[in-house]
């Protein structure tokens with residue numbers, strides 16, 4: 001996270017100096033509950049005044065937090081600047097938060113960034129309550145239902161074919177391609193076409209200056225959502241965000257996105273009006289904007305009514321939640337396969353066996369059900385590299401409990417899915433990439449197995465799993481059916497991570513893509 005300017009650094013150093021004096025004092029024992037009764041708080045490592053435990057997070061908090069949990073236990077009380085937080089790092093503790101006491105932990109903390117960028121009316125950051133219940137129902141029942149997801153099958157197949165062509169063209173003559181770029185374009189285009197429909201999405205992703213500017217706006221949007229403003233964590237430092245330009249960037253990004261959404265919604269309204277006059281009313285190819293306008297215009301069975309701002313907020317949520325996460329999962333899958341050539345071979349053998357080898361053969365979604373090793377590869381990738389390693393924080397509005405520890409009301413609850421996925425208590429040879437572990441196993445990521453929770457679970461679990469998984473599988477199958485991927489001669493992959501809205505590869509994924517067979521273009 002690019003949070004620190006020289007000015008902020010000076011302030012942090014000052015805080016450190018004050019803290020050194022404080023360190024000479026005895027640590028404070030855990031305090032009682034908010035109503036004054038004595039209840040046992042989770043253990044808490046020694047913190048610093050002002051910063052609390054913020055300085056311990058480092059640049060990759062999921063890693064630092066796993067070390068803290070190893071030293072102090074699976075449920076820890078931390079203070080991130082002025083924000084109290086409980087860190088959950090075991091499957092048993094996660095199960096208590098997301099299943100046993102799911103209702104108590106079904107709210108989210110307030111995020112000033114999300115309020116600014118998502119109109120304070122989205123789903124993912126909304127506090128638990130009537131608005132969230134209704135908006136989430138719209139997502140689950142209307143936008144992301146199995147039937148709706150199936151209706152985007154053609155989008156995924158066409159975009160996977162376009163991805164293959166893009167990689168073929170960029171890698172012509174043995175040129176090195178940073179695969180992260182085409183994978184992100186693929187994830188973005190699939191979500192854009194589902195959200196806006198083919199016509200409007202094509203307008204957004206045109207090549208040339210306009211397309212580039214818009215892609216940059218969406219990149220900034222994801223980057224901002226992955227940033228915690230300093231002022232939110234440390235009292236009195238809100239002005240630092242203004243000085244370093246975050247405020248201006250938020251305003252510009254918000255205005256640009258708002259303009260795009262206004263135009264797309266207006267176009268849809270006009271087209272729908274014209275279609276109604278012609279008597280057209282087909283549900284087959286409705287995009288998200290159409291579906292939300294239907295909810296907006298009709299009195300439906302549960303009386304949900306969305307206004308234009310809420311429609312814009314929900315659409316932006318789909319971009320925020322569904323693009324970086326999906327492309328990150330694909331990046332890590334390819335990275336692990338390249339560093340485990342026997343797994344790559346096994347997957348490519350499976351692809352040839354299922355899809356066939358004739359030149360005109362292409363991967364379609366009909367093949368996905370038969371690609372069992374591919375499914376195991378995706379699960380193993382999400383176990384070792386959950387794209388959002390600390391999930392999305394929860395916040396109990398009232399006093400609550402985790403594994404017998406008292407959790408005071410409005411404490412932020414952070415679940416380290418990355419540490420849980422690598423916990424030797426749940427996994428044999430936990431640090432190793434072994435897709436075979438899933439071949440004869442019913443374990444999956446849909447929320448019944450708390451050792452594997454890349455999508456969270458319970459009331460706030462990800463409603464986009466059914467959209468994300470075929471998107472990831474189609475791209476991986478199409479790429480690995482068509483290309484042998486390898487680092488350029490004399491280089492190896494840099495597997496270091498960088499933190500953001502999702503945790504991605506720091507140096508990208510520079511590869512040579514050697515065509516296995518002529519790419520068939522339909």
Ligand code: HEM
Pocket residue numbers: 123124125126136139317318321322323325326329386387388391392393454455456457458459460461462463464465467468
């Ligand atoms: C590999 C891809 C994805 C991953 C790893 C992922 C992960 C997550 C996680 C960890 C959460 C928070 C869960 C919790 O608090 O228990 C979440 C929430 C959410 N995700 Fe996903 N997601 C992915 C793709 C998608 C897609 C494609 C969409 C929609 C098109 C989507 C829509 C949402 C929404 C709307 C929420 C908020 C749910 C709520 O707060 O009620 N996600 N996702």
